[in-house]
Amino acid sequence: MSKFQPVRGMRDFLAEEAKTMRHIEQTAREIARLYGYEEIITPVVESYELLAAKAGEEMRHRMYAFEDLGGRKVALRAEFTPSVARLVATTLKRASKPLKLFCTGSLYRYDEPQYGRFREFWQANYELIGSTRPEADAEILSLSYDLKEKLGLRNCYFKIGHVGILRGILTQENIIEEQQNQIMQLLDKKQWNDALAVLQELGASQKCTKTMKNILETQGKDVSKVLKRAKEIVKDYESAVAAVDNLRGIVDLAQEGEAKIELLAEMGFARGLEYYTGMIFEPYVPDFETALGGGGRYDKLVELFGGEPTPAVGVAHGMDRLALAMEKIKKTIKFLASDKERVIVIPIGEKLIAKALELSSMLRKAGISVEVEVMGHTVSKALQNASKRGFTDAVIVGAEELKKDKVVLRDMEKREQKTVEIKHLVNEILRD
Ligand code: HAM
Numbered sequence: 001m002s003k004f005q006p007v008r009g010m011r012d013f014l015a016e017e018a019k020t021m022r023h024i025e026q027t028a029r030e031i032a033r034l035y036g037y038e039e040i041i042t043p044v045v046e047s048y049e050l051l052a053a054k055a056g057e058e059m060r061h062r063m064y065a066f067e068d069l070g071g072r073k074v075a076l077r078a079e080f081t082p083s084v085a086r087l088v089a090t091t092l093k094r095a096s097k098p099l100k101l102f103c104t105g106s107l108y109r110y111d112e113p114q115y116g117r118f119r120e121f122w123q124a125n126y127e128l129i130g131s132t133r134p135e136a137d138a139e140i141l142s143l144s145y146d147l148k149e150k151l152g153l154r155n156c157y158f159k160i161g162h163v164g165i166l167r168g169i170l171t172q173e174n175i176i177e178e179q180q181n182q183i184m185q186l187l188d189k190k191q192w193n194d195a196l197a198v199l200q201e202l203g204a205s206q207k208c209t210k211t212m213k214n215i216l217e218t219q220g221k222d223v224s225k226v227l228k229r230a231k232e233i234v235k236d237y238e239s240a241v242a243a244v245d246n247l248r249g250i251v252d253l254a255q256e257g258e259a260k261i262e263l264l265a266e267m268g269f270a271r272g273l274e275y276y277t278g279m280i281f282e283p284y285v286p287d288f289e290t291a292l293g294g295g296g297r298y299d300k301l302v303e304l305f306g307g308e309p310t311p312a313v314g315v316a317h318g319m320d321r322l323a324l325a326m327e328k329i330k331k332t333i334k335f336l337a338s339d340k341e342r343v344i345v346i347p348i349g350e351k352l353i354a355k356a357l358e359l360s361s362m363l364r365k366a367g368i369s370v371e372v373e374v375m376g377h378t379v380s381k382a383l384q385n386a387s388k389r390g391f392t393d394a395v396i397v398g399a400e401e402l403k404k405d406k407v408v409l410r411d412m413e414k415r416e417q418k419t420v421e422i423k424h425l426v427n428e429i430l431r432d
Contacts, residue, residue, distance in 0.1 A: 024322050031143055046074065050082050053304060056273050059109065080103050084101055084129075099129040104122065118320060123317060123319060125314065127312060127314035129312045132311040137250040137279045145158075160280070161279075162243045164242070179202055227247060230244050278313070288325050292322055298313070343395060345363075345372045353372075363426060383412075392411075395409055405423070406419050406422065409428055
C-alpha cells in the first residue's frame with residue numbers, strides 16, 4: 001500500500017464532486033453577471049502583512065505563513081477581501097464607482113478538519129465598492145439570497161447584526177480598539193460571560209456592562225421588534241443608535257423587495273474578522289450548523305491599505321459548504337443566460353428604491369443582467385455614469401408613470417426613451 005495520502009485537511013475532488021463544485025462556481029458566476037459584478041483573479045500568495053492586518057487573532061494564528069526564498073514574509077490567501085481592497089487602493093484607485101468585483105478560487109486556513117471545515121476550501125466572493133448607502137448592503141443580501149435559490153437551497157435564513165451597535169457602546173465607554181477586538185473575538189465564539197468579564201476587568205461602568213448584557217440577549221426573527229428593543233437599550237449611546245437605524249434601513253430594503261429573505265436579528269452577533277464597520281450577516285440552512293457564507297460592510301480597509309477613504313460591503317459564500325447543503329437535499333438547478341443586455345434601474349427619489357429592487361429581481365429572473373443605482377445620484381448624473389460604464393438600457397422609475405404601472409425605458413446607445421408598461425418591460429428590453 002502506498003504511504004501517500006492527501007495532507008490532513010486537503011481533498012481530491014473526483015468526477016461527481018468536481019462537477020458539483022463547478023456547477024456552484026458557474027452559478028455564482030451567473031449571479032455575478034446578473035448583478036453586474038466583473039470577475040477578477042487574484043494571487044494565491046500575498047504578503048503576510050496584508051492578509052494579517054485586520055484578519056483577527058484567530059485567523060492570523062491559522063494562516064499558512066512562510067518566508068519565500070527571497071526572504072519575503074508571505075502567506076497563502078485565507079480570504080479574498082484583503083486582495084480586493086489592495087487592488088482598490090492601488091491599480092483600481094481611479095476606477096469609477098460603484099466598482100463591483102467577483103472572484104472565486106481556493107483559500108487556505110489551518111482550521112481543525114471536521115464536517116464542513118477543511119484546510120483548503122473554496123469561496124465565491126462578491127465586493128461592492130464605493131457606496132455607503134443601505135441599497136448597497138441590501139444588494140449584497142439580495143444576491144446572496146438569489147445564489148441560494150438558484151442552487152435549490154430554498155429554506156435558508158440570514159443571521160444579521162451590526163458591528164456599530166457593539167463598538168458604539170464600547171467606544172463611548174472609552175474602550176480602546178485593541179480591547180474592543182478582544183471582546184469581539186469572544187462574542188464571535190459566543191463566549192458572552194468571558195466577554196462581560198473582560199469588560200469588568202477593564203473597569204467599564206456598571207451601566208456599560210448592563211447595556212452590553214441586555215443587548216447580547218436581544219435577538220429574534222421579528223426584526224422590527226428586535227430593533228425597537230435594541231434602540232431602547234442603547235438610547236444613551238449615540239453612534240449605537242445610528243447603527244440600529246442603519247440596520248433598520250437595510251432590513252427594510254431587503255424585505256420590501258420581491259425576495260422575502262428570512263432574517264434572524266442578533267444584536268450580540270460579531271464576526272472574527274476585524275475590518276467590519278457596519279452590517280454583518282451569515283446565511284444558514286436548518287440542520288446545518290455552520291454558516292454557508294459570511295459578509296458585511298467594511299468602510300476603512302481600503303484607506304488602511306493606503307487608498308482613498310472608500311466604503312465597501314461584500315460577502316463570501318463557502319462553496320464546499322454549499323455543496324454539502326445541496327447534497328443533503330439532492331438538488332441542482334438549471335439556468336438560462338443572455339449576455340448582451342446590461343440594464344441599470346434608477347429610482348427617482350428614496351421612496352421608489354423598493355420598487356426599483358422589485359423590478360430588478362423581475363428582470364434578473366428573465367436572465368437579464370441588472371444593477372440598481374446605489375450611489376444616490378440624480379437621474380441625469382446616474383445616466384451619465386451609466387453611459388460611461390457601458391449599460392445598454394436604463395429603467396427610470398418615477399412616481400407619475402408608476403401610477404399607471406409604467407416606467408421609462410431608455411436605450412442608452414440610441415439615446416432614445418419611451419414609456420412602457422411594466423408587464424412588457426422584459427420583452428421591450430430583449431427586443432432590440
Ligand atoms: P468568513 O466568514 O471567514 O468571511 O468566510 C466565509 C465563508 O467561507 C464561511 O461562512 C464558510 O462557508 C467558508 N469557510 C471559511 N473557512 C472555511 C473552512 N475552513 N472550511 C470550509 N469553508 C470555510 C470571509 O472570508 C470574508 N472575507 C467575507 C467577506 C467578503 N466580507 C466582506 N466581503
